[in-house]
Amino acid sequence: MKILKQYKAILFVAGVLTFAACAHEDQPGESQLDYSQPQKTALDNWITTNYLVPYNINAQYKWNQNTVDNNRFLFPPMISSVQPALDVVKQIWLDSYSKIGGADFVKKIAPREIVLVGGVNSNTNGTRTLGIADSGQRITLFEVDYLDKTNRFNVTEFIHTIQHEYVHILNQNKPFDEQAWQKISPGDYTGTWHLEELEDSRNLGFVTNYARNNIIEDFAETASTILTSSKAEYAMLLASITEESGRQKLKQKEALVVQYYKDAFNIDFYALRDQAEKNTNNVVNN
Amino acid sequence: MKLKNIFKYLMVAFLAIHLLGSCASDTEAEPKFDKTPVERLNEQKSELNTALLSSEFGWKAVYFTDDTQLGGYTHLFKFSADGKVQMASDFDDDTKTYQSTYNIVLGSTVSLLFDTYNRIHLLSDSNSFPPGTALQGKGYLGDFQFLYYGRENEDILFKSNRLVRDIRFVKATAQDWADLPKNLDMEQNVIGGDNRPLFRLLETNDGKATHIYEFSFNAATRFAISKSIDAGSSDVIDMGVGYNPTGIVVSPAVEVGGQKLTNFVYNDTDGSFKATGTNGVSATIKYSSKPLVLTDEYKLLLPGSANNVYAYIYNYTKPEPANSALFLTLLANAEALAGTGVMIQRIQPWFNNPDGTSYIEYRFAAVSNPAVVIARRYHYFTIQSNATNKTVTLVPGVWKSTATAAAPVIATPSFLKALDDEFMNPQGLYFAKTPVTGYTAYTFTSTTTPFRMVAYSFQ
Numbered sequence: 001m002k003i004l005k006q007y008k009a010i011l012f013v014a015g016v017l018t019f020a021a022c023a024h025e026d027q028p029g030e031s032q033l034d035y036s037q038p039q040k041t042a043l044d045n046w047i048t049t050n051y052l053v054p055y056n057i058n059a060q061y062k063w064n065q066n067t068v069d070n071n072r073f074l075f076p077p078m079i080s081s082v083q084p085a086l087d088v089v090k091q092i093w094l095d096s097y098s099k100i101g102g103a104d105f106v107k108k109i110a111p112r113e114i115v116l117v118g119g120v121n122s123n124t125n126g127t128r129t130l131g132i133a134d135s136g137q138r139i140t141l142f143e144v145d146y147l148d149k150t151n152r153f154n155v156t157e158f159i160h161t162i163q164h165e166y167v168h169i170l171n172q173n174k175p176f177d178e179q180a181w182q183k184i185s186p187g188d189y190t191g192t193w194h195l196e197e198l199e200d201s202r203n204l205g206f207v208t209n210y211a212r213n214n215i216i217e218d219f220a221e222t223a224s225t226i227l228t229s230s231k232a233e234y235a236m237l238l239a240s241i242t243e244e245s246g247r248q249k250l251k252q253k254e255a256l257v258v259q260y261y262k263d264a265f266n267i268d269f270y271a272l273r274d275q276a277e278k279n280t281n282n283v284v285n286n
Numbered sequence: 287m288k289l290k291n292i293f294k295y296l297m298v299a300f301l302a303i304h305l306l307g308s309c310a311s312d313t314e315a316e317p318k319f320d321k322t323p324v325e326r327l328n329e330q331k332s333e334l335n336t337a338l339l340s341s342e343f344g345w346k347a348v349y350f351t352d353d354t355q356l357g358g359y360t361h362l363f364k365f366s367a368d369g370k371v372q373m374a375s376d377f378d379d380d381t382k383t384y385q386s387t388y389n390i391v392l393g394s395t396v397s398l399l400f401d402t403y404n405r406i407h408l409l410s411d412s413n414s415f416p417p418g419t420a421l422q423g424k425g426y427l428g429d430f431q432f433l434y435y436g437r438e439n440e441d442i443l444f445k446s447n448r449l450v451r452d453i454r455f456v457k458a459t460a461q462d463w464a465d466l467p468k469n470l471d472m473e474q475n476v477i478g479g480d481n482r483p484l485f486r487l488l489e490t491n492d493g494k495a496t497h498i499y500e501f502s503f504n505a506a507t508r509f510a511i512s513k514s515i516d517a518g519s520s521d522v523i524d525m526g527v528g529y530n531p532t533g534i535v536v537s538p539a540v541e542v543g544g545q546k547l548t549n550f551v552y553n554d555t556d557g558s559f560k561a562t563g564t565n566g567v568s569a570t571i572k573y574s575s576k577p578l579v580l581t582d583e584y585k586l587l588l589p590g591s592a593n594n595v596y597a598y599i600y601n602y603t604k605p606e607p608a609n610s611a612l613f614l615t616l617l618a619n620a621e622a623l624a625g626t627g628v629m630i631q632r633i634q635p636w637f638n639n640p641d642g643t644s645y646i647e648y649r650f651a652a653v654s655n656p657a658v659v660i661a662r663r664y665h666y667f668t669i670q671s672n673a674t675n676k677t678v679t680l681v682p683g684v685w686k687s688t689a690t691a692a693a694p695v696i697a698t699p700s701f702l703k704a705l706d707d708e709f710m711n712p713q714g715l716y717f718a719k720t721p722v723t724g725y726t727a728y729t730f731t732s733t734t735t736p737f738r739m740v741a742y743s744f745q
């Protein structure tokens with residue numbers, strides 16, 4: 001016991017000495033990083049009021065090389081293009097879903113950031129990329145400087161991207177019935193969709209060529225195309241299909257989309273479409 | 287010794303080593319800098335910001351986006367403390383000043399970023415690239431984020447973010463802003479004009495010897511390529527060209543006699559651009575009415591050669607770029623004077639016909655029916671040559687409307703005189719093969735005026 005006591009004492013002394021000896025280390029002081037907030041302009045305040053506070057979505061218009069593809073030759077939008085573009089997005093996408101799905105709908109399920117790029121994103125195969133969604137967190141919209149609010153086709157093309165990507169986000173939250181979808185046009189999906197003819201794709205039961213990439217894109221394209229067309233326009237699209245089997249397949253897919261919105265989110269899909277059309281008219285005519 | 291003693295000594299030894307070792311600070315590395323990285327970055331950021339704001343009239347930069355294939359674009363910047371920048375450039379005719387924002391951000395190093403749209407972004411638009419190049423989808427290879435590389439005297443040095451090209455900001459003067467449109471006037475001088483002599487060369491003088499290069503400039507890319515005319519030489523001098531009110535600045539520099547020449551001064555009298563070094567070293571871009579390389583092809587036209595025939599043909603040789611503006615203007619004037627609805631279908635010089643004559647045949651047709659010849663005019667000539675200059679002179683003879691010995695002489699057709707005088711130039715003509723596709727052609731070029739006609743060779 002005496003030995004144990006001795007050892008305990010030695011250890012105790014050693015411990016105290018160690019602490020004391022090493023107590024001269026530097027302590028961290030004031031931060032040297034500059035975390036002062038930059039000056040907010042009227043545009044920044046508008047974004048805060050209309051995007052940040054109500055929906056917790058950030059809209060980035062100033063260039064940040066970390067959020068874009070540096071191998072492409074892109075450029076930021078003109079300051080004067082930013083608010084009109086964000087206004088279009090808000091009215092036709094955010095406000096439509098809020099009205100039909102409830103004020104909190106978009107707050108809970110949404111991308112957290114929208115990045116605006118002024119110029120055209122050209123691909124080597126001659127096509128243009130209109131928008132990119134990064135794993136549900138960020139949507140990048142291109143050609144913001146060329147948006148013409150008075151041109152309905154131009155506005156619709158711009159909105160189509162957000163509607164399409166948002167459907168993906170909804171799917172990631174609550175999956176749609178992939179098994180049922182797969183049965184409708186099983187053999188006609190292809191990785192070289194960009195080489196296909198639109199008429200052929202429609203005859204096979206696909207609303208666009210891109211829908212033929214896989215069933216996930218098929219669902220998003222079908223939903224977003226219906227959402228960005230008026231009732232009359234979509235009826236015309238269906239009527240223009242020459243193959244009756246193709247038209248029937250599209251109608252089956254449409255039914256699945258409507259069913260999904262009702263079951264997963266209790267949203268009347270056609271009411272959502274009508275609201276979006278109303279808001280689009282509002283934007284184009286004002 | 288006893289086990290418990292061994293343990294005791296071991297314990298003490300461990301403790302001693304631990305105490306000694308734990309607080310030893312000599313395992314730390316020698317600091318290279320006396321400040322932390324954050325401190326140094328913050329210093330650089332504020333140093334750059336202060337520098338940008340320090341020039342009363344802002345900064346001027348001639349931005350060569352890629353001097354292996356493109357030229358220089360002059361930009362003027364005026365930065366203000368609220369993060370705004372006023373900018374103008376000579377990228378196109380719009381030299382007005384526009385406002386946008388800038389920021390000093392940390393990229394691969396402290397960098398100046400133009401983060402909203404302005405004139406500099408015109409160089410980085412995948413949809414707008416120089417026509418006729420392989421730059422589809424790459425715009426003009428421009429960047430708008432510039433990495434800060436320090437100061438040299440009063441200048442600020444940058445490198446572009448992606449292609450890592452040097453850019454130098456020089457303090458601008460009020461005159462620079464007022465004179466920016468003059469850059470585009472100078473562009474016209476670099477392109478050349480229809481009234482200038484036909485041949486253009488770059489002549490380098492290293493103080494001992496001169497070398498001649500054939501000079502050609504592409505305005506869409508602002509890039510000039512000069513090929514050596516020395517036999518057997520494949521030497522090529524490439525230059526990206528930037529404009530200024532008094533001449534041009536080039537990158538990469540032209541190396542002559544060990545010196546690097548970049549500034550060429552324009553002389554409006556002869557349209558030349560000259561860069562001067564020391565000890566007689568210079569480089570000059572100038573015009574010549576003499577071909578850079580003289581050939582012996584004129585001998586094909588001389589008496590003793592075959593019955594060689596050549597022709598300007600309205601639907602065959604007219605589109606060739608080697609036809610000079612003066613020739614095309616004189617042709618159009620002659621056609622207008624000939625009568626309404628009349629065109630010149632062919633201009634066909636015949637050399638050494640079997641009956642010993644030579645003449646230029648002018649064939650006329652109706653514009654509505656160009657295949658059918660409605661009239662002909664023949665201007666007879668005899669031929670002289672000059673072996674030193676390698677030229678031929680057509681000595682004018684009579685005019686006829688039918689090419690037979692019995693046919694009567696007619697008066698000189700007044701509407702053809704101006705055009706025809708070029709061929710009958712007493713100083714002579716150059717005759718040389720010219721590259722075309724699908725057939726053989728030669729040019730008749732005046733020794734004194736910028737007149738040049740491409741002619742189809744029937745042999």
